[in-house]
Amino acid sequence: MSKGAVIAFMLVLFVLHQDFWLRDNASLVLGIVPASLAYHMAFTVLAALGWFVVVTFAWPKFSEEDGDEEGDQ
Amino acid sequence: MTQTAIVVVYLILLLGLGYLSSRLFRGNSNDYFVASRSIGPLVLFMSIFGTTMTAFAMVGSTGEAYRVGIATYGKVASSSALIHSACFFLVGLPLWALGKRNGFHTQIEFFRARFESSKIGYLLFPILVGLIIPYLLVGLLGAGTVMQGVTRGAFPDLFPNTGGAVPPWLTMLVISCVVLYYIFAGGVRSAAWANTFQTLVFMVMGFIAFVTISSKLGGMQAASAMVDPAKAVRAGNLTELQFLSYCFIPLSVGMFPHLFQNCLTAKSANSFKLTLVAHPIAIMLTWIPCILIGLWATGAVMPDGVTPVVPAGSSPNAVLGMMVGKLATPIIGGLVTAGIMAAIMSSLDSQFVAVGTMFTKDIVVHSFGADRFSEKQKVLLARGFICTIVLVTYLFTLAEPRQVFSLGVWCFSGFAGLFPLVFAAIYWKKATKAGAYAAILGGAISWLVLFQASGYGADGSYLVAGVMPVAVIFATCAVCMLVVSLFTQVPSQATLDKFFVKKS
Numbered sequence: 001m002s003k004g005a006v007i008a009f010m011l012v013l014f015v016l017h018q019d020f021w022l023r024d025n026a027s028l029v030l031g032i033v034p035a036s037l038a039y040h041m042a043f044t045v046l047a048a049l050g051w052f053v054v055v056t057f058a059w060p061k062f063s064e065e066d067g068d069e070e071g072d073q
Numbered sequence: 074m075t076q077t078a079i080v081v082v083y084l085i086l087l088l089g090l091g092y093l094s095s096r097l098f099r100g101n102s103n104d105y106f107v108a109s110r111s112i113g114p115l116v117l118f119m120s121i122f123g124t125t126m127t128a129f130a131m132v133g134s135t136g137e138a139y140r141v142g143i144a145t146y147g148k149v150a151s152s153s154a155l156i157h158s159a160c161f162f163l164v165g166l167p168l169w170a171l172g173k174r175n176g177f178h179t180q181i182e183f184f185r186a187r188f189e190s191s192k193i194g195y196l197l198f199p200i201l202v203g204l205i206i207p208y209l210l211v212g213l214l215g216a217g218t219v220m221q222g223v224t225r226g227a228f229p230d231l232f233p234n235t236g237g238a239v240p241p242w243l244t245m246l247v248i249s250c251v252v253l254y255y256i257f258a259g260g261v262r263s264a265a266w267a268n269t270f271q272t273l274v275f276m277v278m279g280f281i282a283f284v285t286i287s288s289k290l291g292g293m294q295a296a297s298a299m300v301d302p303a304k305a306v307r308a309g310n311l312t313e314l315q316f317l318s319y320c321f322i323p324l325s326v327g328m329f330p331h332l333f334q335n336c337l338t339a340k341s342a343n344s345f346k347l348t349l350v351a352h353p354i355a356i357m358l359t360w361i362p363c364i365l366i367g368l369w370a371t372g373a374v375m376p377d378g379v380t381p382v383v384p385a386g387s388s389p390n391a392v393l394g395m396m397v398g399k400l401a402t403p404i405i406g407g408l409v410t411a412g413i414m415a416a417i418m419s420s421l422d423s424q425f426v427a428v429g430t431m432f433t434k435d436i437v438v439h440s441f442g443a444d445r446f447s448e449k450q451k452v453l454l455a456r457g458f459i460c461t462i463v464l465v466t467y468l469f470t471l472a473e474p475r476q477v478f479s480l481g482v483w484c485f486s487g488f489a490g491l492f493p494l495v496f497a498a499i500y501w502k503k504a505t506k507a508g509a510y511a512a513i514l515g516g517a518i519s520w521l522v523l524f525q526a527s528g529y530g531a532d533g534s535y536l537v538a539g540v541m542p543v544a545v546i547f548a549t550c551a552v553c554m555l556v557v558s559l560f561t562q563v564p565s566q567a568t569l570d571k572f573f574v575k576k577s
Contacts, residue, residue, distance in 0.1 A: 013155050018317060019147070023307040031294040034305040037143040037364065040151040041357060047154040048353040051162075055346040060166065 079407025091255025123419035128215020136389025138367025142304030154353030217241025222394020278412020429455030490546030508558030
């Protein structure tokens, strides 16, 4: 995955974040969450999935030389 | 009474954790300041996440959702889901690698080496510390307000002036002392462990508060049906330009000194992977319950069906405390309060360690030489400076309080405004020393001018030509860096070789 693809992914997400088309929508999703809030929850999950793709396919090479041990504290 | 007892037990648990990590403290400054660069993925994630979630995220977000509705999540939280991880990837990761290769402990060490200037540290130090103070204030004010809200009427004889509630000054004093103890015990390692523990506590307790409050209001659907419809939309609460310019705020994580230090504790680059992916989800799990509680507070009524849970005109800072205090049982109220304290302390600890580290490394050792002080003396100096800053912050809390959310936004605006400095330092070879000075001065002066124009944060809706002040500060810093660097001398080849390693 190229650097360009990562930048494009971030730009697309940035545009999707500006949900002006929902700014007047007061309907409740499942009778609980206002539409715009539900949209931003879905956006958050999409962002996490996007970062998963980045760390899986676009992890920078320089970091490999700095150790890759996975042990936790 | 029950709530206070639960919070006290929780604080004792934290003291025990501090004692445990002190047994593992290796006694040298490298361990105290960057935990010997040994922190793995899970603790790194919990530590970074815990550090970024403070009173701003819990007390502030609930109050802001009560004030301006659901736009609060979009303007800060979901943008952070994208931009925080981008900062960890584009800034945190390269800084970690450069820090490991060159032995940096602080941001200032990095900037001094990158821009070949010792004096840049003396310029940057007071600005970074000055911007951290409002961040500490946010935490302490949030803790004091929540504790006062949930303990109202519990100690009528002891605290008659606050309606029987634990007074904010006492909560802030106790919280400061507990955090000081556990970071003094084990430095950044202790802070990382405490953050991990506290992050778990505040996420679980936030969920419990959410379930309890919604159940008391007749279920989630019933609670949502009562909300003020004007707060369920963005229109009328936030303009599109405001919403767009709010996206600059999360860039602050790229310049937070405490996050820089957290990044340096990582054992390997791979330790960051979990943080990048899990951070957005953790933001959502923490913020959504708070936003919904704040939204429900706009229409929630007590079981009598008439009395509002949050009376009109209440301070936004008090909304979460009132919702928990009035709608949860004392035990749940105590547990949730402990969770809120956990969120607040998990930020205070990293910030305390960061200011101590900067003072010791960037001012004292840099000025007097590395051999002038023993390892023990360095740690003592850090502790002395931390105590001074905590005292100064504590005195500020006794002045006229500000809205937690608004003060947090101003603090983040200052750090976000300086983001072009760190970004140019990492990615632009032609960024020069003069450009860096201009960027710092431009960012700091514009922040000061705008902060003053807002009545030092008193005007929570202050905008510049319809946009958030952070956009102006960011632009000033970026333009100064760009223009001045283009006309001044680039760093030496040796420095560029050190900071721009060719990839094999």
